[in-house]
Amino acid sequence: MTPPGDDTVTIDLDQREDGELIGIILAAARRGDFETMARTASEVSEMTRNWVTHIPWDDLASLDGADDELARVVEELTGMWEPAHLRNPVDPDEEYALDKNAYDFYRPAGRNLLTRTEDFYDWVQARRRTETWQYSRVLEAAPDSVAQITNDLGRRARGINFNSQDYLSFNTHPGIREAAAKAMHDYGPHSAGSPMVLGNTRISDDLEAALGDLVGLEHVTLFPTGWAAGFGAVVGLVRQSDHILIDRLAHSCLQQGARAATRNVVRYEHLNVEAVRRHLTEIRATDTRNGILVVTDGLFSVDADWPDLVTLQRVCREHDATLLVDVAHDLGSMGPGGTGVLGMQGLLGEVDIVMGAFSKTFCSNGGFVASRSPALKQYVKMFGGSHFFSNALSPVQTAVVREAARIIRSAEGDALRARLFTAIHALRDELTGRGLTCMGEPSPIVPLLIGNEKLARTANRLLFDRGVLAFMVEFPVTPTGSSRFRLQVQAGHRPEEAREAARIIEGALADSRAYLSSAFGSAPR
Amino acid sequence: MYDAIVIGARCSGASTALLLARQGHRVLVVDRASFPSDVISTHFLWPHGMSYLNRWGLLGEVLAVTPAHTTVEVVNDGISLTGSVPVELLREYFRDLHGDDSGVVQSYASVRRRVLDQILIDAATGAGAEVRTGFTVRELIVEDGQVVGIRGRTADGEPVEERARIVIGADGRNSFVARTLALPKYDERPRCTFAYWSYWSGFDLGPAQLHRRGRLACAVVPTNFDQNMVLVWGPSEWSREFRADVPGNYQKALDFVSPELGEMVRAKGTREERIYGTLDQSAFLRPLHGPGWVLVGDAESAKDQCTAIGMTHAFRDAELVSAALDRWLRGDVSIDEAMTAYGDRRRSQNAAAYHDYVCTLAEMRPYRHDELQLFVALRGNQQETDRFIATHADVAPVSEFFQASNLFLLNDAAKESSADHAVFADFAETSRSYQQNMFA
Numbered sequence: 001m002t003p004p005g006d007d008t009v010t011i012d013l014d015q016r017e018d019g020e021l022i023g024i025i026l027a028a029a030r031r032g033d034f035e036t037m038a039r040t041a042s043e044v045s046e047m048t049r050n051w052v053t054h055i056p057w058d059d060l061a062s063l064d065g066a067d068d069e070l071a072r073v074v075e076e077l078t079g080m081w082e083p084a085h086l087r088n089p090v091d092p093d094e095e096y097a098l099d100k101n102a103y104d105f106y107r108p109a110g111r112n113l114l115t116r117t118e119d120f121y122d123w124v125q126a127r128r129r130t131e132t133w134q135y136s137r138v139l140e141a142a143p144d145s146v147a148q149i150t151n152d153l154g155r156r157a158r159g160i161n162f163n164s165q166d167y168l169s170f171n172t173h174p175g176i177r178e179a180a181a182k183a184m185h186d187y188g189p190h191s192a193g194s195p196m197v198l199g200n201t202r203i204s205d206d207l208e209a210a211l212g213d214l215v216g217l218e219h220v221t222l223f224p225t226g227w228a229a230g231f232g233a234v235v236g237l238v239r240q241s242d243h244i245l246i247d248r249l250a251h252s253c254l255q256q257g258a259r260a261a262t263r264n265v266v267r268y269e270h271l272n273v274e275a276v277r278r279h280l281t282e283i284r285a286t287d288t289r290n291g292i293l294v295v296t297d298g299l300f301s302v303d304a305d306w307p308d309l310v311t312l313q314r315v316c317r318e319h320d321a322t323l324l325v326d327v328a329h330d331l332g333s334m335g336p337g338g339t340g341v342l343g344m345q346g347l348l349g350e351v352d353i354v355m356g357a358f359s360k361t362f363c364s365n366g367g368f369v370a371s372r373s374p375a376l377k378q379y380v381k382m383f384g385g386s387h388f389f390s391n392a393l394s395p396v397q398t399a400v401v402r403e404a405a406r407i408i409r410s411a412e413g414d415a416l417r418a419r420l421f422t423a424i425h426a427l428r429d430e431l432t433g434r435g436l437t438c439m440g441e442p443s444p445i446v447p448l449l450i451g452n453e454k455l456a457r458t459a460n461r462l463l464f465d466r467g468v469l470a471f472m473v474e475f476p477v478t479p480t481g482s483s484r485f486r487l488q489v490q491a492g493h494r495p496e497e498a499r500e501a502a503r504i505i506e507g508a509l510a511d512s513r514a515y516l517s518s519a520f521g522s523a524p525r
Numbered sequence: 526m527y528d529a530i531v532i533g534a535r536c537s538g539a540s541t542a543l544l545l546a547r548q549g550h551r552v553l554v555v556d557r558a559s560f561p562s563d564v565i566s567t568h569f570l571w572p573h574g575m576s577y578l579n580r581w582g583l584l585g586e587v588l589a590v591t592p593a594h595t596t597v598e599v600v601n602d603g604i605s606l607t608g609s610v611p612v613e614l615l616r617e618y619f620r621d622l623h624g625d626d627s628g629v630v631q632s633y634a635s636v637r638r639r640v641l642d643q644i645l646i647d648a649a650t651g652a653g654a655e656v657r658t659g660f661t662v663r664e665l666i667v668e669d670g671q672v673v674g675i676r677g678r679t680a681d682g683e684p685v686e687e688r689a690r691i692v693i694g695a696d697g698r699n700s701f702v703a704r705t706l707a708l709p710k711y712d713e714r715p716r717c718t719f720a721y722w723s724y725w726s727g728f729d730l731g732p733a734q735l736h737r738r739g740r741l742a743c744a745v746v747p748t749n750f751d752q753n754m755v756l757v758w759g760p761s762e763w764s765r766e767f768r769a770d771v772p773g774n775y776q777k778a779l780d781f782v783s784p785e786l787g788e789m790v791r792a793k794g795t796r797e798e799r800i801y802g803t804l805d806q807s808a809f810l811r812p813l814h815g816p817g818w819v820l821v822g823d824a825e826s827a828k829d830q831c832t833a834i835g836m837t838h839a840f841r842d843a844e845l846v847s848a849a850l851d852r853w854l855r856g857d858v859s860i861d862e863a864m865t866a867y868g869d870r871r872r873s874q875n876a877a878a879y880h881d882y883v884c885t886l887a888e889m890r891p892y893r894h895d896e897l898q899l900f901v902a903l904r905g906n907q908q909e910t911d912r913f914i915a916t917h918a919d920v921a922p923v924s925e926f927f928q929a930s931n932l933f934l935l936n937d938a939a940k941e942s943s944a945d946h947a948v949f950a951d952f953a954e955t956s957r958s959y960q961q962n963m964f965a
Contacts, residue, residue, distance in 0.1 A: 015799040016799065017721075017771045017799060017800050017801070017802055018801065018802060019768050019771065019802050019804070020768075020771070045563075045799065045801060046562050046563050046564075047563045047564055047565045047566075047801050048565055048801070048803075050557075050558045050562055050563065050564035050565075051564045051565035051566075051697065051699070051803075052699055053557050053558075053696065053697070053699055053701065054699050054701065054704060079805060080803075080804060080805045081804070082804075105895065108894060108895065110894075110952075110953065248928070248930060248931075252929075255929075255930045255933070256933075259933055259934065259937055263937060263938065265934060267930055267931065267934065449874070451873075451874035451877050451878075452874070452877040452878070452881070453881075454881075475927070475928075475929065476929030477929075478924075479922075479923075479924030479925060479927065479928040480878060480923055480924050480927040480928070481874055481875065481877060481878025481879075481881070481922070481923050481924045481927075482874050482878075482924050516712075517709075517710075517711050517712065517713070518711055518712050518877075519711035519712055519810045519811075519812070519813075519872055520712065520810075520872050520873075520874075520876065520877035520880070521868070521869070521872045521873065
């Protein structure tokens with residue numbers, strides 16, 4: 001379009017909009033009409049003149065003969081006149097893959113439950129095509145400190161393995177394998193049915209006793225998965241008029257259990273015991289009749305930190321509230337005799353309810369709920385639906401966990417934990433020494449803070465080919481904007497492997513930052 | 526020899542000069558413009574922006590001539606939310622970023638730059654900073670790779686050379702300092718909005734209203750001189766067509782986004798100035814500092830206008846950089862330590878998440894079904910509505926609102942459903958129609 005009024009003075013001269021005036025100036029520049037350029041510039045608003053200070057608005061006439069300067073001014077004005085991104089094409093697939101989050105798809109539109117998932121699938125496909133989809137990788141062989149995997153495009157890689165939750169490296173332990181073989185021989189692969197019917201064996205009874213001994217709470221119930229234990233404990237105990245106070249970062253099974261149990265849920269600030277006290281006081285000021293369950297993890301699985309459980313348990317007792325602690329990641333892998341965060345804080349036998357999972361140190365599936373109350377045990381078995389209405393853990397699984405529990409309590413367990421922590425310190429020290437940020441406390445989980453999702457996804461893509469298997473966590477596991485690599489260390493990691501991995505990760509991050517041309521670091525605030 | 530020379534005497538520059546001068550340092554601040562004068566700006570101050578003014582003792586002067594409110598109405602495709610930024614979150618913001626939470630106020634205001642910038646300059650002068658307006662910087666003096674001063678021309682055309690221990694670039698997205706040092710741009714997000722606005726008298730709607738429908742948005746905000754700023758914006762892909770008839774399309778956009786506001790402006794409004802516009806709002810970061818120089822405000826991090834956060838961020842930078850420089854100038858820390866402290870705050874995870882939030886919003890894609898349902902779920906949930914507004918304004922971290930367990934809880938606590946809102950009636954068709962450029 002040719003802007004109107006090239007050479008004419010319009011009636012409402014001082015009302016013309018700046019874009020129109022800049023159009024006139026550019027047209028005049030093409031004609032070499034410096035007089036019109038200068039005259040029109042004088043009409044450009046003070047707003048624009050003060051904003052675009054690199055244009056010599058008062059001296060456009062003097063550009064006559066100064067070709068370089070004229071070219072610069074024309075280029076700058078064109079930049080204001082034409083949207084920049086029309087001149088700056090990008091790979092639409094990659095842009096889509098990197099700029100979105102899973103939460104963008106949480107509430108799909110439409111009445112057809114089958115077809116309305118397709119928008120999300122398009123995004124997953126874009127992530128896959130650009131090799132930024134970190135999920136659904138599969139193992140090609142038994143994982144050890146090194147593992148061979150295939151990503152979901154079928155590409156293979158081999159790398160130092162920080163994806164296994166096998167903190168004491170039991171998966172390759174001869175005693176563990178022998179226990180599995182013996183149970184297989186004695187009982188076969190199937191658990192006959194629900195543990196409420198005939199799903200349990202003598203091994204299950206032994207296991208309950210061993211776990212009770214480990215956490216100091218003698219009444220133990222087994223669940224088919226850790227998730228089922230957390231969900232089952234919460235929905236088994238809490239009713240609609242009751243209250244739940246839950247750490248914002250507690251595990252998904254507990255969050256979802258809370259949502260399913262009651263609408264009276266308060267998500268308190270991570271680790272903040274004072275906030276719990278405040279909420280409890282508020283609730284008890286108006287409700288003296290109903291129950292309150294306070295829910296926290298022991299070792300938090302994405303932040304690698306833990307609460308002051310001594311104070312938390314005391315605060316709960318002061319307000320007639322019940323405390324539930326999830327020790328899935330710390331039990332067996334740390335603390336005196338493998339007693340985890342409970343043992344470290346001198347709380348064995350002192351916490352109201354403890355739940356855990358066998359999927360980490362105990363080298364199996366499954367979970368448990370423990371307390372000092374035989375009544376609570378029977379109640380949770382009846383009303384925690386995931387116990388009653390699931391098949392029991394298989395005999396092989398219970399035998400493996402029982403053997404794991406035995407080793408954990410033995411001198412060999414102490415030696416394995418010592419090796420594990422040598423590798424943990426080697427990894428953390430090397431990462432920190434390279435200027436990276438490890439969150440939390442020394443524990444089998446080493447969260448390496450990245451922050452921006454784009455940076456994390458790009459680094460994840462590079463690491464795949466560079467010999468480190470590290471799981472990138474982003475929303476919904478972490479809040480948006482605080483993605484990280486979760487490195488899970490094993491007793492089988494040699495300190496040199498840990499240091500080598502740190503070096504590779506640092507290189508991948510630096511290259512990703514350069515690739516994205518990003519200046520953001522990972523300091524939290 | 527000055528302790529610091531500040532180039533640019535507006536929100537970030539005059540404030541930085543003011544704070545450094547109050548700390549007892551010798552400061553020269555220069556600006557090409559004469560004052561009072563306007564500059565392209567949405568000139569909105571969120572409550573933390575107002576709180577900075579209060580902390581500096583300047584809020585009373587601003588409020589004497591500027592209307593302020595606490596609640597804001599945000600209407601997305603007909604789904605209305607009203608709320609305010611909670612004091613507790615404001616306190617948390619100041620504690621986290623600056624280590625003290627004094628002077629927090631909950632109100633916001635739209636202050637014309639010809640009003641605000643003059644107040645800041647007067648305050649800087651009063652604090653002992655030397656302010657030279659109408660001063661054009663021609664070059665930076667660089668010795669051994671270190672910026673050590675400036676050469677320029679006074680308003681009378683007199684050539685001048687001045688030296689300082691540090692030169693602070695507070696000269697906006699088109700920063701002379703950045704251009705002269707040939708600084709690269711990082712984290713560029715070229716997609717942005719086009720925005721057109723003017724000043725209208727003849728009506729008073731009270732608190733600010735922000736409306737969004739499809740790919741277009743408008744805001745009506747009371748400002749100085751008994752006028753309202755009426756701003757419309759949309760995706761820059763549509764700017765070429767919009768520009769073909771600016772006054773006509775300005776009204777057309779208003780009528781589309783909010784027929785009520787469109788009618789109000791048409792029937793009762795008198796336009797007091799020409800229509801202003803800007804297309805050049807792509808986001809980027811620049812390096813924060815180098816030998817002898819540091820950047821603040823839009824010069825270090827420019828963003829789209831769509832969350833109207835620029836001036837508030839400029840004030841934030843002024844407090845951060847002056848606190849850091851003060852420790853260095855006193856000899857408590859090295860310049861590297863001081864700049865690292867500033868850089869950590871300005872290039873943090875939260876800053877990255879908010880950068881992404883603004884840039885994604887600035888693409889002006891039609892709201893998706895799930896986003897609109899989130900707005901429905903927020904209705905009647907005042908605490909979370911307020912937290913959403915605080916998140917939008919970069920008071921509360923994006924990560925704390927957009928967290929899975931929070932979104933699940935919001936969903937569960939919803940008091941209304943999509944059945945209560947017209948936009949969901951034929952959503953797929955409506956959504957498709959929003960993709961059409963209505964100015965083509």
